[in-house]
Amino acid sequence: MKLDFGKQGGLIPAIVQDWRTGEVLMVAYLNEEAFRLTRATGRMHYFSRSRQRIWMKGETSGHVQDVKEVLVDCDEDALLFKVEQVGGAACHTGYRTCFFRRLDADGGLTHVAGERVFDPERVYGT
């Protein structure tokens, strides 16, 4: 198995799913070093395209993601991580999942992921 980091300039997309409920929590990108760190530590590390650096999920908030299972897709250019989301919320907005809004037929958005688990101002500062 040789992951194909070439299709997106050194990055592969990672889908992150709650290992118990199956809820999709977020999608983010890994470069080879983030993948190596994730495998070595058992905690999700990503590559931030905006900040151009590796970050460990939860490094500021404490809301780390412990890897329970890693799945590889048919083309070996995408990964699916099943994780335990410490603190109960994956999204920097404080919601459980980044996918907290449904796109309705009329183009409107409806909140579907319950209340905020944490207040982002308290966690990340203002």
Place this chain on the structure above:
Amino acid sequence: MKLDFGKQGGLIPAIVQDWRTGEVLMVAYLNEEAFRLTRATGRMHYFSRSRQRIWMKGETSGHVQDVKEVLVDCDEDALLFKVEQVGGAACHTGYRTCFFRRLDADGGLTHVAGERVFDPERVYGT
């Protein structure tokens, strides 16, 4: 809501999940036209990076994906589609999901998605 197609040269990643079981079936990319077609028809359309064209999932195999729910992420640069996978298999290899292999701690791969649902040679020809 304005989807951000700019981060990846006109494409946004779409996570596709079985609407009943929550199983992640595949990840693929949509451009604005594929998104418009998906919304207009209720069936998944993607943009193929290798073929540089829009395709409707199932156009050859008949294994279309009927959209049940669309979720938008916090940054409006990724989508999560909950679908009914007609024919029961999303992967071109004939498996239920593209993520049919687990990456083990020793780097080996284990098949975890059951038997093939269809024979790709019969569906796509040789």
